[in-house]
Amino acid sequence: MARAAPGRGGGPGATRQLTVGWLAEALLAADAGDHDRLFAACRRGLRAVASYASGIAAWEPRIEAFGLAEELGSVAVGAALRSGDPRLVLRWVERHRLGAAHRRSVRPPTDPELGSALVRLRSAVSGAAEADGNRLRSALSEIGALERRVRDRALLVDGGAIDAAQPAGTAEVLAALRGDVLLVLFAHEGVLHAVSVVDGNARLHELGAELDAVHETQRLRYLLARQAETGDQRAGAVYAASAAEAAAAVQRALLRPVTAVLPPGRRLVVVPTGALHAVPWAALPLCRGRGVTVAPSLRAWLRGGTDAARECGSAEPVWVSGPSLEHAEGEVVALHRVGGGRLLTGAAADAERVLAAVDGAPIAHIAAHGRFRDDQPLLSCLELADGPLYGYDLDRLRRGPRTVVLSACEAGRSVPARAGQLTGLAAALLGRGTATVIASVVPVPDERTARVMMSLHSLLRRGVGPAEALAAAQAAHGEAGFLCLGHGG
Numbered sequence: 001m002a003r004a005a006p007g008r009g010g011g012p013g014a015t016r017q018l019t020v021g022w023l024a025e026a027l028l029a030a031d032a033g034d035h036d037r038l039f040a041a042c043r044r045g046l047r048a049v050a051s052y053a054s055g056i057a058a059w060e061p062r063i064e065a066f067g068l069a070e071e072l073g074s075v076a077v078g079a080a081l082r083s084g085d086p087r088l089v090l091r092w093v094e095r096h097r098l099g100a101a102h103r104r105s106v107r108p109p110t111d112p113e114l115g116s117a118l119v120r121l122r123s124a125v126s127g128a129a130e131a132d133g134n135r136l137r138s139a140l141s142e143i144g145a146l147e148r149r150v151r152d153r154a155l156l157v158d159g160g161a162i163d164a165a166q167p168a169g170t171a172e173v174l175a176a177l178r179g180d181v182l183l184v185l186f187a188h189e190g191v192l193h194a195v196s197v198v199d200g201n202a203r204l205h206e207l208g209a210e211l212d213a214v215h216e217t218q219r220l221r222y223l224l225a226r227q228a229e230t231g232d233q234r235a236g237a238v239y240a241a242s243a244a245e246a247a248a249a250v251q252r253a254l255l256r257p258v259t260a261v262l263p264p265g266r267r268l269v270v271v272p273t274g275a276l277h278a279v280p281w282a283a284l285p286l287c288r289g290r291g292v293t294v295a296p297s298l299r300a301w302l303r304g305g306t307d308a309a310r311e312c313g314s315a316e317p318v319w320v321s322g323p324s325l326e327h328a329e330g331e332v333v334a335l336h337r338v339g340g341g342r343l344l345t346g347a348a349a350d351a352e353r354v355l356a357a358v359d360g361a362p363i364a365h366i367a368a369h370g371r372f373r374d375d376q377p378l379l380s381c382l383e384l385a386d387g388p389l390y391g392y393d394l395d396r397l398r399r400g401p402r403t404v405v406l407s408a409c410e411a412g413r414s415v416p417a418r419a420g421q422l423t424g425l426a427a428a429l430l431g432r433g434t435a436t437v438i439a440s441v442v443p444v445p446d447e448r449t450a451r452v453m454m455s456l457h458s459l460l461r462r463g464v465g466p467a468e469a470l471a472a473a474q475a476a477h478g479e480a481g482f483l484c485l486g487h488g489g
Contacts, residue, residue, distance in 0.1 A: 015052040015065070019045050019072065026075045035079055039092075042076035045069065046095055061155060067418040069096070077188050086202040087170050090195045090298075093186045097271075097297040097420030114153040114392070121146040122351060122387030147379060154378070154392055173298050174200055176305060177269065181258050184271045184298070192273075196257040205257040213253040214275045220246035224280060224442045224481060243283065251284040259286060267291040267467060269488075271298060274416045278441045282471065283480035291467035293488030296422050300430060304487025307402065307435035317341030318357045318401070320349050322368025322383045322408075327450040331367045331407065335457055339363075350386040355393060363460075364401035367453070370408030370425075370440075377415040377423040382408055391428045400434030403466060407453050412439030412483045426485050435487045436466045442481035452477045465489050 022045030029038035046069050053065035073096030080089040124146055128139035173182070174197065182197040185207075192207040207213065223246055227239035254276070255262075262268065268290060272279060281292045295301035317339050319332040329345050336343040342357050358364040369383040378395070381388030394400070406412065406425065414424035426437040438456070452473045459469035467488035474480055 015048060018048050019069065021045075022048070023072050023075070026072065030075065030079065035083070038079050039076060042072045042092075043095070045072045046076075063417045063421045063423075066421055070418045074188065077186065081188060081193065081204075084204065086195050086204040089193075089204055090170060090173075090184060090197075090202060093184060093195070094298050096186075097299075111153055111156070114150065115396070117146060117149045117153055118351075118390060118393055121150055121390075126387040147376065150379070150390075150392055151376070154395075170202075172302060173197070176302055180267045180269050181262060182269045182271075183255070183258055185254065185273045185276055187273050192253075194254075194257050196261075198258065198261045203257065207253060207256065210274070213250070216246060216249045216253055217276060217279050220250050220283060221278060221280060221442050224283060228443050228445045228481070247283040248285060250279060251286055254279070255284065255286055262286055262290070265290070267293070269293045269295065269301060271295050271301070277416055277422065278413055280441055280480050281483065282474045287471075288480075289471050289475040291465065291471045291488070292484065293467045294483050294485050295487070296427070296430065297420060301487060304430075304435040305489060307433055308487050308489060310402065310435075315361045318344065318354075318361045318364045320344045320354050320357075320364070320366040320368070320384075321346075322349060322366070323385055324383070325367065325369060325446055327446045328367035328407070331450040331453055332365060334454065335365060339457060339461065347385050349384050351384050351389045351393060354384060354389060355397065358401050358404075359397050360399045361401040363403045363405070365405040365407065365453070365457070367407040367450075370406065370411040372410040372413045372424065374415060378428065380411075380413075380425050382406065382411065382425070391423070391425050394425060394428040394432065397429075397432045400429045400432035402435050403460075404429050404434050404437045404439075405453065405456070406437065406439040407444075407449055408440070409443040410440060412437065412441045412485060430486050437485040438466060438470055438482055439485065440481040441483055444479070444481050448477055448479055452479045452482070 022041045025041035026038045026045070029035070029041060049065060049069040049072075053062055073092070076092045077089065077096060080092040083089075121143065124139060124143045128136060128143060131139045177197060179199075182195075184195045186193055186195075187210040190210055192210040192213050194205045194207055196203050196205065220243060223239050223243035227236055227243055230236050230239065251259075258268070268281075268287065270281065270292060272294060277294070277296075279294075281287045281294065293301070295304070318341060319336040319339070321328040321332045321344075332343065332345060344353055344357060354366070366382055370381070371383070371388070372380045378391035381390045383389075412424075412426050414422040414427045416422055426439050429437050455473035455476055456469050459472055460466065464472070465488065467484040470482055470484045474482060
């Protein structure tokens with residue numbers, strides 16, 4: 001077979017043809033037992049896909065572009081696993097995740113039609129809350145049409161070229177870890193694997209069936225949600241006991257490789273895979289009170305360290321509360337009283353004011369109702385005075401706040417797609433240059449959350465890093481649903 005020639009290609013068809021050519025070359029090399037040739041073909045194919053995808057601003061077509069690399073990445077990871085070399089595996093797993101939390105250009109998508117559609121959608125959702133009967137049916141129909149309009153316009157916007165990220169080098173990762181323990185999770189052919197890095201030593205582990213770990217994680221999240229939502233003390237105790245059993249099962253499934261090397265106080269950096277991005281790590285016995293950072297990829301984690309160190313100029317902290325939450329306004333008023341900055345509550349906390357205030361801020365704290373959409377993750381939202389603030393809105397920021405705290409239910413969840421692509425509110429912020437997002441992956445109780453947030457910010461003001469501050473705050477108040485996403489240092 002004639003080998004495919006490297007190059008950018010002229011569009012999706014040409015890129016697909018080029019990728020298929022490199023995939024065929026890799027498979028032939030695998031049959032011949034020529035790993036050098038196999039890895040070279042996979043590297044060139046992935047480079048072609050990344051080059052093409054870096055010019056796509058809209059999330060959905062970008063997923064399709066990175067999806068072209070799925071089989072190439074799988075072939076390379078499989079070959080690396082057969083070698084038994086953990087550092088080689090780590091490099092190829094990271095290459096496979098080049099799409100994870102891909103940074104946009106500094107220039108955001110600017111489309112008046114998209115902005116107008118989002119404003120109309122917010123208005124329609126607010127109006128539907130007061131409608132009934134035929135008016136409600138009409139309002140729901142209008143909402144559906146406007147959601148389609150937003151999605152369609154988002155497919156067309158030109159946000160400029162995306163940074164064509166390179167995989168994180170092993171030496172770079174080891175230097176940045178310092179004393180932290182790294183656990184990179186990945187699945188291959190239905191089996192969950194991990195690479196752990198402790199004190200510079202990398203090890204490869206086989207953990208078992210991926211679906212078993214996913215099912216245990218889903219069970220844990222369900223029990224934590226029921227515990228948070230029940231008002232019955234006896235039922236709450238039953239849910240708490242069952243959640244403790246589920247947490248122990250998740251720990252056995254995921255943390256066996258590092259159980260013996262995690263003394264109290266040692267921080268953990270986790271790069272999950274698939275549905276395991278929603279693991280509530282603070283619920284696991286080994287992670288209670290421990291600083292845990294969850295990152296989409298090693299490159300995203302390293303990049304977050306640079307974002308965390310950036311100057312925010314004259315920007316000030318921003319404190320926002322949404323409607324219909326008993327303790328939200330009191331939470332942000334108290335935080336503003338101590339931390340200063342800009343306070344947006346009541347009617348002043350509308351979407352456009354909030355977006356303008358948080359753009360490039362050193363810290364943004366939003367206490368509001370949150371809704372997560374599995375079917376359309378960028379239509380996940382935070383409820384503000386004039387209606388929902390969507391993921392599509394956050395994607396219009398010039399630069400995300402350096403640190404964002406979303407004091408809202410399930411705002412930290414994301415939908416994992418092919419080649420490491422994630423989408424949701426937190427993923428949108430990380431893609432706009434936010435270094436750290438603190439958000440929940442389960443429903444959280446309003447009053448207890450307010451207490452956690454007060455403790456969190458008290459520790460942040462004293463210079464404690466976000467991951468450790470969150471761990472201490474949650475442990476002090478019996479909470480476990482929040483994650484520290486991104487960098488966390």
